[in-house]
Amino acid sequence: MRALTWHGKHDVRVDTVDDPEILNPRDAIIKITSTAICGSDLHLYDGYIPTMQAGDILGHEFMGEVVETGPKSTLIKGQRVVVPFTIACGSCFHCTKHQYSACDNGLPADNQDIAQAAYGQPMSGLFGYSHMTGGYAGGQAEYVRVPFSDVGPIVIPNGIEDDKVLFLSDILPTGWMAAENAQIEPGDTVAVWGCGPVGLFAVQSAFLMGAERVIAIDHFPHRLELARKFGAETINFEESKTYDALMEMTGGIGPDACIDSVGLEAHGFFADNVWDQIKVSTFTGTDRTHSIRQAILACRKGGRVSMPAVYGGFADKFPLGAFMEKGLTLKTGQTHVQHYMPALLNAIMEEKIDTTFLISHRMPLEQAAEGYKLFHDKQNEVTKIVLKPGMDLAQAA
Template sequence: MKALTWHGKGDMRCETVPDPKIEDDRDVVIKVTACAICGSDLHLYGGYMPTMKSGDIVGHETMGEVVEVGRGASRLKVGDRVVVPFTICCGECRQCRWGNWSCCERTNPNGRMQAEQFGYPLAGLFGYSHITGGFAGGQAEYLRVPHADVGPLVVPPGLSDEQVLFLSDIFPTAYMAAENCDLKGGETVAIWGCGPVGVLAVKCALMLGAERVIAIDSVPERLALARQAGAETIDFGDENIQDRLMEMTAGQGPDAVIEAVGMESHGADTLAQKVSSAVMSATVSMERPFAFNQAVIACRPGGVVSMPGVYAGPVGPVMMGVLMNKGLTLKTGQTHMLRYMKPLLERIERGEIDPSFIISHRSTSLEDGPELYKLFQEKKDNCTKVVIRPHG
């Protein structure tokens, strides 16, 4: 089969690789009908994730048709159309029973390696390095889905792939980010990053009762998409974020903030952040939490900082004193996908939201993948989200 494979920083290739096979009774194999390039995939493309190996198949936003079923995966049958969550969950360990699906204790075969860094093993992830299990990803013609009796969501007829594909990751991620803001109704929420998660978080925050959402970015087409989703916007290339937020909120500040950027944020507004930047420039192994620090400074005292943005390793100077002295609540984590997939599918069915509005680029060939990665990473040609149909 054809698949997109990682061969180093900035080096994605479309190659012929062995077809996946049933390896465990709880497996299924799907024919991939649609997959997407996620902002998190750009961290792989940029060489930021450790434990990647040359030839690894990437991709974790995937859906398709079941073509082979293991004996223990009795919930699914050949022909079922399914969306596959990016996390792999056993459904049996204490974390799964508690509903902390992304913290599954059993599905990462390299859990011991992960525990050396995190203290504990966490759920295996599709196509996202060997520290998360080394599982083949879904930017491919076919995908093996372990523990398929737990995770995949069967899609009802009448909905297009594009309407439901993002239930695999970014729609639940955006919803959990907004839910973590503890909205009661009438709040102002500020969101850093108008990539796909940030823009969907605009929609989700409004669905959950926020009165205003202010989205922050510097890419014109992303800011335009955020406005389309219902947000007011700030271009941090033209304006001082804190000054503008105070002006827009009559000095009150946002009640909650969402940091949807993560490890590749850049820029500095305040003197403290400029000092932090200078320190971090001498510590190249540190990730640079510019967006996180801006969000912590901007959030009103007693507010909530929600952080779905991905970080892989140690982070440089963080405004911990600001976080503590302002009495802020920090909520973060990989998305507990199985909490959200079915309820959000029902919202799509009711016509409350169609996540496909974020798609800018479509392809019917994995051969286009390497160039589309480059386009998405460089934010060219108004590229906001890429969807590929591997079988045309």
């Protein structure tokens, strides 16, 4: 089959690789009909996530048709399914609490030591996202093996096109959980750092949860315009000082809740961010954490900070004193996708949530490498690229 493979920083290629096979009784094989490039895939593209190996198949946002099942799978051949990016068993201590991204059995035994050493305990497995998260082949391919297929995938009713439901795999539940973790109360003012896909879904989710005002922060004009379409006020951090603008907009109090949707590759010519960039480029640091620092400093006393953004290692210059003295609460974590999928699917079917606005480009799988470069280099114009195996070049848009 054809699949997008990683070969190093800024080097991804569509190669011919072995077809996936059923390895465990609960497996299923999915023929991919749609798969997307995620903003967090760019962290792999930029070489920030450790334990990648040459030839690894990328991709964790995908859906498709069931073509083969193991004897203990509950899926049926021919069903259309969206697959969550987290791989979870459904029956361990954490899964029974619906904390699927903390599953004890999502990682193969050979990979658990890597995560144990890095983070103290292993997390769930993730598709296409390094050997620290299981070394699983991803879904930017023609076919993919789905472990624990009796727990993860959600069956999509006939008549609903892929574009409406594809983002149930990751970014829609992630944006929703980000807003939920912010513990939004009616009348709240919520600030969202980053108007990428997760940030835009967090904006939409915050309003649905009762926020009175949402303030979206970015520097890409098109993304800020998308946030305004949902009713958000906006700050372009290249034109205004974010902290000062937030204080002015909230009467000096600060937002009730702050959501960091930026992560370890924060942009902007700020003193702390420049120093972070120097440390990353000289291999003396891992993450550029300007946005979470800024969220903590801007949040009102007694407020809540939600961090759906991806961070990979250790951070310095963390404003721990401000965090403690202000009495803030921080909630974070990979998304418990399986927990949120059913309710969000219903919301899509009832037209309470729009997802298709996000898609800016559709490309054949064969052009995936070009898609990565385009997304990396043109983030104002590109909001989401959906890859379609088998798409004719003439159909791309």
